[in-house]
Amino acid sequence: MNYSTLKKGLAASFVALLGVTTLAEAQETASSAKVFGGRGQYRTWSLGVNAGVLSPFVAIGGTNDFSNFDVNLGYGISLRKQLGHAFGLEGNIFRGKISGTNKDYPARPIKEFSTELAYAADLRGVVNVATVDFLRRENSVNFFITAGYGIAAYNPIVDGVDKKGTFGDDGDKDNIKEAYIPVGAGIKFKVSDRVSFNLGYTMHFMDTDNLDGTWANGSSNKDKFSYGYAGLEFSLGSSSKPNLDWVNPLALMYDELKDPSLRNEVEALKTRVSAVEKSVEDLKKDSDGDGVADQFDKCPGTPAGTAVDGSGCPLPKAPEPTALNQGNLTGFETINFEFNSSVLKTESYPTLDKLSSVLRENGGKVTVNGYASSEGTAAYNLKLSKDRANSVKTYLVNSGVNSSQVVTKGFGEANPIASNDTEEGRIQNRRVESARN
Incomplete structure (x- = not known):
């Protein structure tokens, strides 16, 4: 590799970094983003440039057709769309040279190779996995991992033999085209709200053995290569919006909770709640x-x-008991019932016990007439009035009165003794009366 070229490229990158950083810092403005405001309130596009070292070896090891590698310059550009705080999609294009030798294994038949990457293009998912200062108000360091799919076009030269123009199905192509899987990781430093400095390492796994030219010798090793790089990334879009890359959701949420307008809304809500609670207490008074x-x-x-x-x-008070002439039964106290009920009240037991005693001791018959108030249908009230009369008969029979001595009738809503337009009147109409036959 030409180290002079590499040094010049890196120096130019840092000069550009300093210049763009100064400009970007002058354009920074305060963020007004909200926690649930959506992506539209952020800058989400970014453009990157990078340069670094290409190698036919990868960090995780594995088999290789060559024992030694050369340090070669690679360079590229990227375009990324940040879809959320932690995830984005990135397109990458880069070029360079990959080469290696077998100087540590001179007995191998192939001594060296040199592969020119006409281009390598891929689409990757980028995940922000952690940050060393996330709990600080302003986040300025991000770690990321990447993975995706790409296509590379290249021309391998083996032991000085250049087969350019002989590739492809028709043997007339300058380059071989193969798919690869890029997997990488890196760290990103925030230089300003517009610019970040990135350090990354990506391994590229190919499904063929063509990259180093050993395909011509029948080798079955799957080729791979790596790219370690440094680069600058520039956030695109309006200066009035923050870069989604560097959003700290915790700090953003804290700021939103401390927003004076939100505090005023909370206080107003408390006032409304207090007013509702007072109204409820007034209703319960x-x-x-x-x-x-x-x-x-x-x-x-x-x-x-x-x-x-x-x-x-x-x-209304219950009517006073009618005097009972045990020798000449003419009537007894009216028995009242609850709304929509034919169950006897316990307060009616003393009256019924007196009636039972008279019938058992003196004989004779009594007619028990049931009535109802006007709620409900006429048919239902007729049935209810009969049930009330039968409740009285059942009590008398259970107390020893012969069943034949008690005749029951139901009159429903007929013959009210009070107005059904008031509750007081309806209470009086829910009754049973009896008379001597």
């Missing part, structure tokens, strides 16, 4: 303690201990 909130209490100020309905108004 029950000044007279009757179990009905003031918001719905139609009879505020009910004395303590007063039984009330759903509107907070006192329930």
Whole structure:
């Protein structure tokens, strides 16, 4: 390799680095990116140039057709689209020379080779795997790994024999074209918001043994070569946007949480929540303690201990018991029921026990008439009224009264004793009455 050429190339790279860095730093602006703002708020395209050393050996070892390699210059360009903080797609094109000798094994029939890479082009995925200062506010060091697929065109010269123009199916091509798999790693240093300095190493694995020309001798080793390089990468796009490569999500999230406008929104939200909580407490307020909130209490100020309905108004008192003439049964206290229920209340047991005693001791018959309030359909209320009358009969029969002494009838909504337009009236209409036959 010509070391003078390599030195000149590297020197030119560093001069360009210093110049572009100064310009880029002057153009840097504050970032206004948001955590979930999308890729549109960042610069995501970058252009790179690189130069380094090409070798027919790779770091992981393996078999080779030649024992020694020469240090040769390689150079290339890259274009990358960053799809996220940790992943991007990169296209690469590079050229150079790969050569080696068997000076440590002079007995081998082939002494040396020299392969000119007309070009090697590939597409790689680039993954940012770690950073040594990620917890700092401004991230400036990234590690990355790469892998992809590419095509190389080359002309191997073996022991001075140049077969250029004899390749291809028709034997008229200057170069052999073969596919390769590039796998690499590297480290990236942030010089400015626009420029980074990259150091990388890539191994290229080929599926043939043509690269070093030993294909002509029937060798079966799969060829490979490596490229160690240094380069500059330039972020493209608007200066008002940050480079997605160097975004620190933790710092970005912290800044967003500390954003004064967001803090104001949070405080406003707290105020709205407090107002809602106060409204809920107002809805629950029950000044007279009757179990009905003031918001719905139609009879505020009910004395303590007063039984009330759903509107907070006192329930009507049960009618006073009708006197029972044990010798001449004319009627008994009305039995009331809960809404949509035919189950006897325990408070009706004393009245029914007195009626049972009269019927068992004096004989005779009694007609038990059931009624219902006006909620529901007429057919349903008729059935409900019959069920209520039968509940009374069942109680009397279970207490020793002969079944034939009790006749039951259901009248549904008929014959109300109070208005069905109010809850107080409907409570009175849910009843059973009885009369001596």
